[in-house]
Amino acid sequence: MPExxxxxxxxxxxxxxxxxxxxxxxxVAKKSKPAQPxxxxxxxxxxGKKITGINRRGKLLIFELSNNEFLLGHLKxxxxxxxxxxxxxxIGGGHPxxxxxxxxxxxxxxITINFHDGSNLFFNDQRLFGYMRVVDEAEKEKVLxxxxxxxxxxxxxxxxxxxxxxxxxxxxxxxLLDQPKIAGLGNIYVDEACFLAQIKPxxxxxxxxxxxxxxxxxxxxxxxxx
DNA sequence: CTCCCACCCTGGTGGC
DNA sequence: TGCCACCAGGGTGGGA
Numbered sequence: 001m002p003e004x005x006x007x008x009x010x011x012x013x014x015x016x017x018x019x020x021x022x023x024x025x026x027x028v029a030k031k032s033k034p035a036q037p038x039x040x041x042x043x044x045x046x047x048g049k050k051i052t053g054i055n056r057r058g059k060l061l062i063f064e065l066s067n068n069e070f071l072l073g074h075l076k077x078x079x080x081x082x083x084x085x086x087x088x089x090x091i092g093g094g095h096p097x098x099x100x101x102x103x104x105x106x107x108x109x110x111i112t113i114n115f116h117d118g119s120n121l122f123f124n125d126q127r128l129f130g131y132m133r134v135v136d137e138a139e140k141e142k143v144l145x146x147x148x149x150x151x152x153x154x155x156x157x158x159x160x161x162x163x164x165x166x167x168x169x170x171x172x173x174x175x176l177l178d179q180p181k182i183a184g185l186g187n188i189y190v191d192e193a194c195f196l197a198q199i200k201p202x203x204x205x206x207x208x209x210x211x212x213x214x215x216x217x218x219x220x221x222x223x224x225x226x
Numbered sequence: 227c228t229c230c231c232a233c234c235c236t237g238g239t240g241g242c
Numbered sequence: 243t244g245c246c247a248c249c250a251g252g253g254t255g256g257g258a
Contacts, residue, residue, distance in 0.1 A: 001251070033234085059252080077251050078236085127235045129252070146254090170229070179253070187251065230258085239248085 001077035002094045004152060004184040004224055007059045010081055013091050015054040017083050018063070018121065022050045025114040034079075034110045034125055036133040045134035046071060046113065058147050058183030062140065070140045072133050079123065079130030080108075086118040094124075147183040151224050156182075161217045165205045172208065172216070173201035185220070193219040 002010070026046045028039040035042035050066035061081075063071035075081065080094035082104045090104060104122050105112055111123035111132055123132055135143065149156055149164075164181045165172075176182060176190045185193075194201040196219035199212055208216070 074253080076234095076253075126237075127251085129234065129236095167228075174229090177252080228258105230256105232256095233254085235251100238250095241247090242245090 001186060001188075002059070002075050002079070003186045003189050004059060005226075006094070007061065007075070007184070008056060008152060010092060010094065011054050011056045011061055014061075014081065014083060014121075017085075017091065017119070018051045018115075019053055020051070021115040021117060021119070023047060023113055024116045027112040027114070029110050032110045033128045034123060034131045036131050042111075042132065042134065045069070049134075057144050057150065058179060059186070060143070060147075062144075065134070068137055070135050070137070072131075072135060072140070072143065073123070074130050074132075075125070076127070076129035076131075078108075078126040080125070082122040082124060084120050084122065092121075146180055148179060148181040150183050151185065151220065156221070158214060158217050162210070162213055165208055165213060168205035170205060171202045172199060172205050175205040176216075176220075185224075189220070189223050192223050196222065 023046055026043045028035040028043060032039050046065075049069065049071075051063050051071075052066055053064040055062040055064065059074065061073040061075075063073065065071060073081065075094045080092065082090060082092040084090050084104050104120075104124075106124060108124040108126050109122050110125050110128070113121040113123075115121070123130070149160055164175060168175050172194060173190050176185050176193070177187065191201060193216060197212065197215040199208065199216055
């Protein structure tokens with residue numbers, strides 16, 4: 001599954017290509033769960049909208065639309081976002097299988113967004129856990145309010161990191177994966193960070209010493225910036 | 227508030 | 243060798 005830095009890479013790459021483009025047509029595969037709340041409503045909500053910017057919170061991609069609405073997109077474990085120009089140039093990323101250049105669209109393509117200039121954005125997902133959804137400002141804020149500290153920014157501070165472990169009897173790993181506390185760390189990165197900091201992932205979070213928390217904090221920073 | 231668990235889904239794995 | 247039960251995995255939501 002894509003981890004945080006890869007989602008950020010996808011965001012940056014797509015922003016270069018998609019900002020300013022207008023959606024001409026939206027296609028959704030039959031019984032497509034990722035198109036929410038339903039394929040018909042999703043198509044109606046997105047058709048004709050212009051993309052004015054792309055942001056990210058945790059592993060959630062937020063496409064700003066021209067009418068102050070937002071297209072939220074989450075790849076979960078097996079999602080891919082593939083952008084393709086008429087000439088065939090392909091960028092994007094996410095889950096490595098199937099390879100982005102092995103046909104786009106392919107059998108896992110759940111949503112196809114056509115732009116007025118002939119380029120396309122494909123949302124591929126094997127397991128159908130990912131989703132795309134158009135929301136208004138209020139709904140977007142509601143969704144974003146559930147996210148915790150954002151790693152990869154200067155808001156990720158050691159002092160806040162210490163607080164997160166207070167009164168937590170569950171495993172260190174569970175705390176690090178807790179999105180309302182720290183947004184965007186995944187299973188693999190959490191394991192790596194624990195390994196690097198020489199802390200057992202299943203150790204109760206409130207049993208860590210201050211030195212261990214600091215070591216863990218540094219390990220996380222090292223890993224997400226690699 | 228924290229904790230815990232079921233759920234979403236499909237491909238890969240391991241046991242027989 | 244073939245079959246199938248089982249499980250991974252990010253995130254959410256509800257109940258205790």
